[in-house]
Amino acid sequence: MTQYHHILVAIDPDQDDQPALRRAVYLNQRLGGKITAFLAIYDLSYELTTALASEEKESMRQEMIQQRTEWLKYQARVYLESGIEISIKVVWHNRQHDAILQEIETGGYDLVLKMAHQYDRVESVIFTPTDWHILRKSPCPVWMVKDQPWPETATAVVAVNLASDDEQHDALNQKLVRETQVLAEKVNRTDVHLIGAYPLTPVNLAIELPDFDAQSYRDAVRGQHLLAMKSLRQPFSIESDHTHIEEGEPEEVIPEMAAHLNAGVVVLGTFGRTGFSAAFLGNTAEQVIDHLRCDLLVMRPDPDSR
Numbered sequence: 001m002t003q004y005h006h007i008l009v010a011i012d013p014d015q016d017d018q019p020a021l022r023r024a025v026y027l028n029q030r031l032g033g034k035i036t037a038f039l040a041i042y043d044l045s046y047e048l049t050t051a052l053a054s055e056e057k058e059s060m061r062q063e064m065i066q067q068r069t070e071w072l073k074y075q076a077r078v079y080l081e082s083g084i085e086i087s088i089k090v091v092w093h094n095r096q097h098d099a100i101l102q103e104i105e106t107g108g109y110d111l112v113l114k115m116a117h118q119y120d121r122v123e124s125v126i127f128t129p130t131d132w133h134i135l136r137k138s139p140c141p142v143w144m145v146k147d148q149p150w151p152e153t154a155t156a157v158v159a160v161n162l163a164s165d166d167e168q169h170d171a172l173n174q175k176l177v178r179e180t181q182v183l184a185e186k187v188n189r190t191d192v193h194l195i196g197a198y199p200l201t202p203v204n205l206a207i208e209l210p211d212f213d214a215q216s217y218r219d220a221v222r223g224q225h226l227l228a229m230k231s232l233r234q235p236f237s238i239e240s241d242h243t244h245i246e247e248g249e250p251e252e253v254i255p256e257m258a259a260h261l262n263a264g265v266v267v268l269g270t271f272g273r274t275g276f277s278a279a280f281l282g283n284t285a286e287q288v289i290d291h292l293r294c295d296l297l298v299m300r301p302d303p304d305s306r
Contacts, residue, residue: 005033005034006033007035007109008112009036009113011037016075019148021035023113023295028084030188031186031187034085035084035085036086037087037089038091040095041090041091041092041093064092069090096130097134101133101134105139109140111140111142115145115147132286141297143295143296144296150188154190155192156267158176158193159266160229160232162196175302177233177238178236179267193263194238194242196225196246197250198247225245244261251287251290258293264294266292268298269300270298
């Protein structure tokens, strides 16, 4: 398992309450390690002020950085006073997502936490352009934190791809299950559930092939997915009642099952550095994410398995 001993928290500059920092402390108290609270700030008006010399502009930048550093220390004061190791880092950068990604690349982090905004307590999470940049490009796992306490009797739901014979997909499925199990056990003994979706029977087949038996086709596809799920769950001693195979599109099945299972977090896998994997065909993974109402943890395959 990845040891989440160095956590980067991307601070939201526009509010005093910081759910991502709160979740990072929650993890830290159970896993140990250290936390870096990171904030990128920028004020275009300073850069456009031609009346100031470059030295004066730099002095104003440093003053703003110091002010925000003190603000961030104040936000974290309860945690700092209780002995939680939190480093405060504020930088001047005109692109928040680039600043965060640069920090991830150079800081040796195991996990990134960032707040995800939402319409209200029951609606879907809203992902900003900065969120998407980090989800697509971060080399380490990214945990998007919803602005609410961890639900009572919450579960950890792992969305697995059972439709591919590709060894990379198999390895990523195993990593998702393995790391989620260990994390769930160490953090709060949360039950782990696996969910998979199999495609709807193509309507055109029934139209073009008069002898086509839609029910037999559906049963065969479901049977293949059940066998694949059994093969995945057994080495991890996951009982069959903690695995779920549903017919439908992943972007519909996964959020619906996550809500049904009272998921505190949904764990997804992604390949590459430029977009989500074909594990969910094209942009389906991003549609899944858009419909979630809980925390999201996105993991990548191990470097040597790509």
